[in-house]
Amino acid sequence: MISEIPPEFIxxxxxxxxxxxxxxVMNCSFGCMQFKDRVIPDHKKCVACQRCVTFxxxxxxxxxxxxxxxxxxxxxxxxxRQNILKQAETGGMILSGMGNPRAYQILWDHLLIDACQVTNxxxxxxxxxxxxxxxxxxxxERLEFSADENGxxxxxxxxxxxxxxxxxxxxAAMSYGAISLNAxxxxxxAAKQSGTLMNTGExxxxxxxxxxxxxxxxxxxSGRFGVHSEYLNTCVMVExxxxxxxxxxxxxxxxxxxxxEEISKTRxxxxxxxxxxxxPHHDIYSIEDLSQLIYAIKxxxxxxxxxSVKISAVHNVAAIASGIxxxxxxxxxxxxxxxxxxxxxxxxxxxVGIPIEVALAAVDQRLRDEGIRNNASILCAGGIRxxxxxxxxxxxxxDAVVIGTAALVAMGCRVCQxxxxxxxxxxxxxxxxxxxRRLDPLVASExxxxxxxxxxxxxxxxLGSLGVNSIESLRGSRERLRxxxxxxxxxxxxxxxxxxxxx
Amino acid sequence: MKIDxxxxxxxxxxxxxxxxAEAGESEFILDHVNGQRYIGSGINKKIKITINGVPxxxxxxxxxxxxxxxxxxxxxxxxxxxxxxxIIVHGDAGDVIGYGMRGGKIYIKGNVGYRTGIHMKxxxxxxxxxxxxxxxxxxxxxxxxxxxxxxxxxxxxGDMPITGDYLGxxxxxxxxxxxxxxxxxxxGKEVSVLELDEKDLKILKKHLAEFCEHxxxxxxxxxxxxxxxxxPVSSRPYGNLYAY
Numbered sequence: 239m240i241s242e243i244p245p246e247f248i249x250x251x252x253x254x255x256x257x258x259x260x261x262x263v264m265n266c267s268f269g270c271m272q273f274k275d276r277v278i279p280d281h282k283k284c285v286a287c288q289r290c291v292t293f294x295x296x297x298x299x300x301x302x303x304x305x306x307x308x309x310x311x312x313x314x315x316x317x318x319r320q321n322i323l324k325q326a327e328t329g330g331m332i333l334s335g336m337g338n339p340r341a342y343q344i345l346w347d348h349l350l351i352d353a354c355q356v357t358n359x360x361x362x363x364x365x366x367x368x369x370x371x372x373x374x375x376x377x378x379e380r381l382e383f384s385a386d387e388n389g390x391x392x393x394x395x396x397x398x399x400x401x402x403x404x405x406x407x408x409x410a411a412m413s414y415g416a417i418s419l420n421a422x423x424x425x426x427x428a429a430k431q432s433g434t435l436m437n438t439g440e441x442x443x444x445x446x447x448x449x450x451x452x453x454x455x456x457x458x459x460s461g462r463f464g465v466h467s468e469y470l471n472t473c474v475m476v477e478x479x480x481x482x483x484x485x486x487x488x489x490x491x492x493x494x495x496x497x498x499e500e501i502s503k504t505r506x507x508x509x510x511x512x513x514x515x516x517x518p519h520h521d522i523y524s525i526e527d528l529s530q531l532i533y534a535i536k537x538x539x540x541x542x543x544x545x546s547v548k549i550s551a552v553h554n555v556a557a558i559a560s561g562i563x564x565x566x567x568x569x570x571x572x573x574x575x576x577x578x579x580x581x582x583x584x585x586x587x588x589x590v591g592i593p594i595e596v597a598l599a600a601v602d603q604r605l606r607d608e609g610i611r612n613n614a615s616i617l618c619a620g621g622i623r624x625x626x627x628x629x630x631x632x633x634x635x636x637d638a639v640v641i642g643t644a645a646l647v648a649m650g651c652r653v654c655q656x657x658x659x660x661x662x663x664x665x666x667x668x669x670x671x672x673x674x675r676r677l678d679p680l681v682a683s684e685x686x687x688x689x690x691x692x693x694x695x696x697x698x699x700x701l702g703s704l705g706v707n708s709i710e711s712l713r714g715s716r717e718r719l720r721x722x723x724x725x726x727x728x729x730x731x732x733x734x735x736x737x738x739x740x741x
Numbered sequence: 742m743k744i745d746x747x748x749x750x751x752x753x754x755x756x757x758x759x760x761x762a763e764a765g766e767s768e769f770i771l772d773h774v775n776g777q778r779y780i781g782s783g784i785n786k787k788i789k790i791t792i793n794g795v796p797x798x799x800x801x802x803x804x805x806x807x808x809x810x811x812x813x814x815x816x817x818x819x820x821x822x823x824x825x826x827x828i829i830v831h832g833d834a835g836d837v838i839g840y841g842m843r844g845g846k847i848y849i850k851g852n853v854g855y856r857t858g859i860h861m862k863x864x865x866x867x868x869x870x871x872x873x874x875x876x877x878x879x880x881x882x883x884x885x886x887x888x889x890x891x892x893x894x895x896x897x898x899g900d901m902p903i904t905g906d907y908l909g910x911x912x913x914x915x916x917x918x919x920x921x922x923x924x925x926x927x928x929g930k931e932v933s934v935l936e937l938d939e940k941d942l943k944i945l946k947k948h949l950a951e952f953c954e955h956x957x958x959x960x961x962x963x964x965x966x967x968x969x970x971x972x973p974v975s976s977r978p979y980g981n982l983y984a985y
Contacts, residue, residue: 324984330984331983462822465822507862507864507886508863512980530778530798534802537782538783
């Protein structure tokens with residue numbers, strides 16, 4: 239069938255500027271640029287990944303939206319019509335990459351942070367120490383101390399395993415398979431440099447990364463790819479993945495084309511076979527079953543690693559989180575509906591789940607109400623874009639936040655949302671050696687470390703203006719937030735007062 | 742090392758086993774076992790464990806090497822995500838046997854529960870094997886991606902069929918051998934029934950010889966009834982679901 243889908247973008251080449259160096263032809267991984275005496279773009283193939291634009295030495299390329307492709311209609315948007323055409327041509331589910339791009343209300347942008355004026359002094363973070371250090375893991379109900387003969391006081395309470403983060407941000411679970419080995423290397427090097435963690439995702443851990451165990455979270459998902467006792471012990475935390483914000487309640491599927499020699503070794507499956515992660519874990523059909531897996535992991539790691547359970551933010555998230563904590567998890571990771579993915583059916587990504595802001599507030603409140611908040615740390619994922627989002631999340635009750643898309647963008651991602659094609663022009667979401675080579679792990683890790691340093695500085699400024707010198711003083715302090723343009727019920731769920739109301 | 746497990750909490754029992762194995766102990770006899778979970782889980786040494794009594798769930802989870810003999814029935818989740826080793830059960834076993842298992846052997850004398858061999862896989866020389874002397878319940882070999890699963894139906898509980906519904910649903914690798922054939926109504930739509938060839942018979946005989954030796958069955962008698970094999974129709978059952 240000949241495709242009738244009009245091109246989404248128009249590639250304009252300024253032939254007066256173009257020196258015919260063919261760099262754009264070499265750089266385009268989607269086969270859009272051809273050279274016949276001069277560069278001829280095939281507009282239909284362009285995904286607006288901006289690779290050619292960035293690398294054209296003459297700045298002779300511009301990519302614009304194809305405004306003429308569909309007649310204007312507020313109801314039948316170009317996206318909807320394009321998807322119908324695609325489905326009419328293929329009969330398949332529309333696949334998509336990255337997080338939910340729809341214009342749902344972003345609650346972070348309706349929350350404002352307090353500051354000190356006159357009566358309570360603010361603190362200058364340039365001159366005074368600011369504490370961002372965060373410990374993740376189960377905290378005891380009370381602390382007991384003992385004194386020895388010399389009067390030296392010692393902690394008598396036995397603490398479970400704790401993970402020290404220098405900054406309350408960890409990198410999100412992105413599997414080797416969804417992203418390239420160079421991207422994994424960049425993440426783990428940056429995590430080490432910045433005193434935080436990266437997460438293997440569900441694709442196992444490549445041997446080259448074993449030496450970074452102190453900065454790694456290993457994931458156990460329903461496919462159990464690359465999971466064995468050595469893997470479970472090459473980390474500081476084990477995460478059981480139940481759900482992902484971009485695709486709550488559905489499984490994953492790495493197509494056989496992406497399973498080359500190295501992926502095959504890491505996932506421990508034959509080259510070229512599909513890696514199918516079932517929707518549920520087939521040994522978990524209840525909270526009791528979840529508890530069984532949590533303790534199986536604790537037995538296997540001799541109780542030295544905290545165990546996290548990651549769920550997507552869904553309607554009943556607070557009750558589910560309570561069950562997870564009671565099942566023995568040391569950490570609950572909640573992933574909101576704007577969280578990213580390498581591949582998900584668009585209908586799921588764009589319509590299923592709830593925003594992380596309300597989910598986080600509901601979970602934190604529920605665990606407090608039940609008196610079990612200390613039993614687990616909360617990691618907040620799925621839609622953290624800036625240090626301000628991070629500060630607001632921590633004020634709503636998160637112990638730390640998780641960034642995936644922000645980290646990819648720092649590495650060079652242009653959010654073209656074509657991760658599932660395996661053609662990533664930036665060497666991130668691809669396994670093609672000629673494309674993977676484009677991402678220099680050293681450069682990318684430096685970019686990631688820079689991002690974290692910038693957020694570290696910004697977060698300290700926020701704390702200073704709030705008049706506190708430790709992130710602990712902001713954690714769960716919803717009094718320091720005010721809502722703007724939010725309805726009463728949403729304000730109630732978030733536990734914040736509207737802007738304009740004093741103490 | 743002999744351990745009296747009566748009334749002992751699983752955490753203590755497993756710690757004793759792990760520590761002794763680390764110190765060089767290679768043989769364990771566990772008496773009066775009564776539901777203790779995670780026995781043998783995550784152990785990376787080629788130790789031998791004999792269990793007298795019924796072990797609890799997740800026996801040999803993430804196990805990598807040991808050989809375990811259970812002189813009774815076993816419960817759910819045996820050999821969950823197991824890497825290597827051997828488990829011999831002189832009785833029946835519960836649900837989810839060998840979930841995500843990628844190496845080693847499980848020989849069950851009697852019947853097995855639901856979801857046996859689900860998402861079992863293989864990698865290079867690691868080809869996991871599950872043989873059940875009896876019958877299996879629903880969802881057997883679901884999502885199976887590799888390995889060998891054999892159902893013998895020797896000890897049928899009354900008129901029970903050799904397998905429940907949805908056998909091999911979503912299967913995309915590996916092979917299931919069934920003694921005496923199977924009603925096609927029981928199959929998932931991703932598998933088809935084929936006759937055995939010489940190579941199959943050779944593999945089957947090798948594993949069944951071991952199985953019969955453990956439980957005292959007569960190999961010739963077991964092999965006297967014809968087998969069929971189940972193979973996935975496609976290695977990519979979910980290949981054409983999407984529009985790119």
